[in-house]
Structures are given as C-alpha cells and as structure tokens.
Amino acid sequence: xxxxxxxxxxxxxxxxxxxxxxxxxxxxxxxxxxxxxxxxxxxxxxxxxxxxxxxxxxxxxxxxxxxxxxxxxxxxxxxxxxxxxxxxxxxxxxxxxxxxxxxxxxxxxxxxxxxxxxxxxxxxxxxxxxxxxxxxxxxxxxxxxxxxxxxxxxxxxxxxxxxxxxxxxxxxxxxxxxxxxxxxxxxxxxxxxxxxxxxxxxxxxxxxxxxxxxxxxxxxxxxxxxxxxxxxxxxxxxxxxxxxxxxxxxxxxxxxxxxxxxxxxxxxxxxxxxxxxxxxxxxxxxxxxxxxxxxxxxxxxxxxxxxxxxxxxxxxxxxxxxxxxxxxxxxxxxxxxxxxxxxxxxxxxxxxxx
Numbered sequence: 367x368x369x370x371x372x373x374x375x376x377x378x379x380x381x382x383x384x385x386x387x388x389x390x391x392x393x394x395x396x397x398x399x400x401x402x403x404x405x406x407x408x409x410x411x412x413x414x415x416x417x418x419x420x421x422x423x424x425x426x427x428x429x430x431x432x433x434x435x436x437x438x439x440x441x442x443x444x445x446x447x448x449x450x451x452x453x454x455x456x457x458x459x460x461x462x463x464x465x466x467x468x469x470x471x472x473x474x475x476x477x478x479x480x481x482x483x484x485x486x487x488x489x490x491x492x493x494x495x496x497x498x499x500x501x502x503x504x505x506x507x508x509x510x511x512x513x514x515x516x517x518x519x520x521x522x523x524x525x526x527x528x529x530x531x532x533x534x535x536x537x538x539x540x541x542x543x544x545x546x547x548x549x550x551x552x553x554x555x556x557x558x559x560x561x562x563x564x565x566x567x568x569x570x571x572x573x574x575x576x577x578x579x580x581x582x583x584x585x586x587x588x589x590x591x592x593x594x595x596x597x598x599x600x601x602x603x604x605x606x607x608x609x610x611x612x613x614x615x616x617x618x619x620x621x622x623x624x625x626x627x628x629x630x631x632x633x634x635x636x637x638x639x640x641x642x643x644x645x646x647x648x649x650x651x652x653x654x655x656x657x658x659x660x661x662x663x664x665x666x667x668x669x670x671x672x673x674x675x676x677x678x679x680x681x682x683x684x685x686x687x688x689x690x691x692x693x694x695x696x697x698x699x700x701x702x703x704x705x706x707x708x709x710x711x712x713x714x715x716x717x718x719x720x
Contacts, residue, residue, distance in 0.1 A: 374454070376406065376462045378481045379561065382469045382510050383489030383524060385606045386554045388585050390489050391468040392424075393558035396583045398464050399423050401571045406457035406465035408450070411704045413586050413600075413711065420453045427456055446470055450477035474512035483515055487561050489554070490523040492605030504528045514538050519564060521545050521557040548616065550609040551589065555581045587707045589613065593719060595622075595697040596689065598710055602629060602703035607637045610701060614644060622697035625684050627651040627706035628661045628669075634702065635669045642676065646696070649684035657705045685713040692720075 381391045388409050395407045405423055412418040417426040435452045442448075457465050467478045491507050507528035518538045520529060522545045533540050543560035545553035558580060565571040584590075587600040589610070601610040614622070624645040628634045638648070648670060652663030661669070667680040681687050685700075692698045700710040 374465070374481060375458055376465045377484035378465045378467055378478075380467050380469065380478050380481075380483040380486045380513060381489065382486065382513070383521070384492035384506070384510075384603065385601075385609070386489035386521070386523075386550065386557065387468045389551065389554040389588055390487060390558050390561075391466045392585050393555060393580050393583050394487070394561050395421075395464075395466045396424070397558065397562045397571065397575045397580065398466075398565070400575060401565075403463040404461070406453070406460075406462040407468075408453045408465065409468040409585070410446075410470045413704060413708050416449075418586075419449065420456055422457070422460055422462060431456070447477050450480075454481075469510075474509050479513055483513070485517050485519065485561060485564055486513060486515055487519045487521075487557065488524045488529065489521050489557055490605065491526050491529065492603060508532070517541075517564060519543060519557065519560045521553065523553060549613060550606075551581060551584065551613075554584075587704065592711065592714055593717070595692060595694070596714060597697055597699045598707045599699065599701045600704050600707050601701050602634070603632050604634065604637055607634050607701065610699075611637060611641065611644060614697075614699060618697045620695055621646055622699060623647045623649070623688050623692060625649045625651055625688055625698070625700045625706070625710070626666070626670075627653050627702035628666050629659050629703055630661055631659070632703075635666075635673050638670055639673050641674070645699075647679060647688070647691070648674075648676070649679045649681065649688050651684050651702070651706050651709070652680075653705050653709060656709070660703070660705060685710060686717070689714065689717055689720075694720075 379394055381387050391407060391409055395405045398405045407421040408419060410419050417429055417432050420427040435455050439451050469476045469478050507526050511529050511532040514532055514536050516539060518533055519541050521543045541560050541564060543557040545556050555577060562571060562575055587598055590598045592598055599610050601607045621644055650663050650666045653660045654662045663680050667678045670678045688698055700706060
C-alpha cells in the first residue's frame, strides 16, 4: 500500500499519544502557519462536522470538495483509511508545505504509517483503547512507539522505559519536553514548543513563538467555556479525566456541578471517587441511543454511586436542569468524550445567557 501512494509534496509531523494529541497538533500547525508556511492538519474525531478533521491553515475543507474527493477514490480498506487518503489528496492538490498528522489510535496500524515523518512527537502514554492496543502500559507503548524514526520529541509524560528503549534501539535523536503536571494545557504547549525548537534548529522557523500565545491555541472541546461558567471538555479516559479534575480544583476552588457521560470501555468512574469537594452535584447523561459505545444512563449512575457513596442525578434533561440550577459563583463542567460535548454544544445554544 505504501509504495502505491504518490510521493508527498510536503514534510509531515506525526503526533502520537494517549492524550493531548489534538491540542499539540493544533499548536504545531499554528506555529508553522505563523512562520509563513501552508500547513495541512489531519485530526480526529470531530465535534460538529467531519470537515473539521481536514484543514489547511486552520480552515476546514469545503464540504463539496470533501465529497468530490471521497467519491473519486476507490473504497478499499475501511472508512478511516479512506478518510486519510482523502486528506492526503487534498493536501497534495493544494501544495502544502507541511502536514501535521494526528494518529487516530496507536501508531503501528494507523494510516499515518504510510507516510515517513520529518518529525515524530509523542504526547503521553496511558490506558485507552486497551482492547486494541493491549492492557499494560508496556504493550500500549510498543504500539505507539512502532513508528519512531530519526527525530523524536517526547513529552515527559510519555517517558516510559519501553519508549526510551525503543528510541535507543533505533538510534533516534530525542528531545524531551519537560511538562507541567498541574496543567495539561501547559504540558501540551511545552511539548509543542519543543517541536518548534526542532524546526528552529533546522532553520525552518526563524524566531521562537511566545508561550502565552501558543497556550491559547486549542481545538474546540478542550476546557472550552461556551457560556459564562459552562466548561466543555472531551476528556474520556482516566488519565485525561484526572488532569481535568486537577485543573478544575485549581481554577474553581469553590467547586461546581458535573454532567458526565461514559464509554463502556473507559474506567472514568474511579477518578470521581474523591470529588465531593469539587462537585456539589453530579448528573449523568443518556447518550447510548446516539452512540452504542456509551454507557446507559442508569448503568453510569449506579457505577458512580457505588464508588463515590453519594447520590447521582439521572434526569430527563440534565443539561437544562444543571444549567438553570448553577449560580454565578460556581461552574458547570460537561465531560466524558466527544459525543457528550457535541450534544452539549447543541443544547446550550438554545439557553439564554445568565
């Protein structure tokens, strides 16, 4: 398959990891664009429209163009591979200089393996997609480290023995990004900054980018405040939710309320064990009919109540009830994955500002 692909007109950056891939990808693409380059970006999943996944200079592909390329390419190896080939053709047609490719899952079997990277960035190693990647950090690291090439940026959150062993075996040039354990967006920014340092040393980017400026560059659904005191975050695995809880404690010491959804294969519930002082109320959301991968409302309620020893609210419209119960001093957090954030965006648009 790899030999049949046309030689790309661009240099690619692979971004791999359990959490932080989307944010780091956006930040790197932004920095290269600011340096004057035409930059393609492929990320996943999307929140509002599939065209969000394929962008050039932060502008999504036009839907008609997307459909035209999609139908022109023979469908042979599955939906996600087809999407990847659509993106490559779009980037080739538009003669981009760089493409930032976010791995959809793992790396070894991900479509990004078909393109040799100019630089690989690894953001974190944690438990997610264990049914496909393995149920130990070592197995997950082996999957994500399968594509290491000559130059590699590793976040300190990804510094497992397996990752370092793989890098040494392949004689990889490693740059380590020291991250901030208390703020995951700072960690993502530090990781992106280390990649930018690589470009600067290569003479590609003439000047450094300001940390504060890069910190503000984030995709939708990452601690996104859509109304005053209403925060949306796509955190959907234990590592991501723990980082989110830490940020909530720091930014909102008075506490707030939580609306959460959960996937059947993610252990989010255990992270909520000691959150009595963080959330005065917890609402569970019923999205199983829209996404069969998600837990049913009553199942999620029971699981959270068992581990937290507190009442969890299972109501017909948790978005409406929580929003109108929230007072000015407290916040409302919605998290648990892309599906619940997507639903929240739709619902909160209809509510008046408070």
